[in-house]
Amino acid sequence: MKFVAFERNTQGTGASRRLRNSGRTPAIVFGGEQQPIAIELDHNALWHAVQKETFHASVLDMDLGGTVHKVLLRDVQYHPFKPLVLHVDFQRVDDKTRLHKKVPLHFINADTSPAVKIDKCTVNHVLTEVEIECLAIQLPEFIEVDLGQAVKGQAFHANDLKLPAGVKLVTHGKPNPTLATVIEPVEEVIIAPVVSAAGDKKGKKAKK
Known part of the structure; x- marks a missing residue:
């Protein structure tokens, strides 16, 4: 599964808020021999991707500036009640990564x-x-x-x-x-009503 990412030059709470307002999601890529890189993703494309099981449980191809990196989704932060992804973490992997x-x-x-x-x-x-x-x-x-x-x-x-x-x-x-x-299925047991000698089905004496 392949997705496109873009390098992110601004960081911080205010910058991330402005980024989300513009339809982008802040993220980070870490691991391997390189330093962590701040990136951003198109939110709509990301939202559709995180609904798929494959995006969470497979090695992904991340296109960053024309270079494809093998990454693994490590964490997704969602808004408490809005259909919104707040932040995503990816880990770089290669053939030797355990x-x-x-x-x-x-x-x-x-x-x-x-x-x-x-x-x-x-x-x-x-x-x-x-x-x-x-x-x-x-x-x-x-x-x-x-x-x-x-x-x-x-x-x-x-x-x-x-x-x-x-x-x-x-x-x-x-x-x-x-x-x-x-x-095993639960058998439904029907309890028959108790009939008294006077004919009262509740087992009580019939009123005169």
Whole structure:
């Protein structure tokens, strides 16, 4: 995924406010052997980009002054209630850069599994993303969790993941965390009214 950035000559709170009022978003690029560079982006293009999962979980091509840099989105600051991106951080990466990064989980084939199709169970997604460690060139956009063979009462854990080559799961000491569980349907129990000898359905004596 490619985007265009422009060098930013002015910094500070006032300058950033004026920049946002003009339809631009302040940002910074750091990492690698170069010094951090202040940049700016077209806000409308950026807003559409941050809605895409790929923009958050893949190595991006940033065109800055005609030179393409490999970068990774590291942080996005949003306005509390307006559809507005306030600031963005990017990290320079190359083939030797080793990353710690959260990537989304894609749960697939649940609808065709015996648990859902036959037993009418539902799948509870306990986690929607996991943290991994890998080289930048090995970073996956997402990791699939195949639920095609899920059965009633089953739980899927981190050890069940099929990770791409060179990708290591980071669990921060948690042994084999749960990713999803299969929940059995709840049977609806209808309680019949209690009928007394006098014919009162509430179980009370009938009034004369």
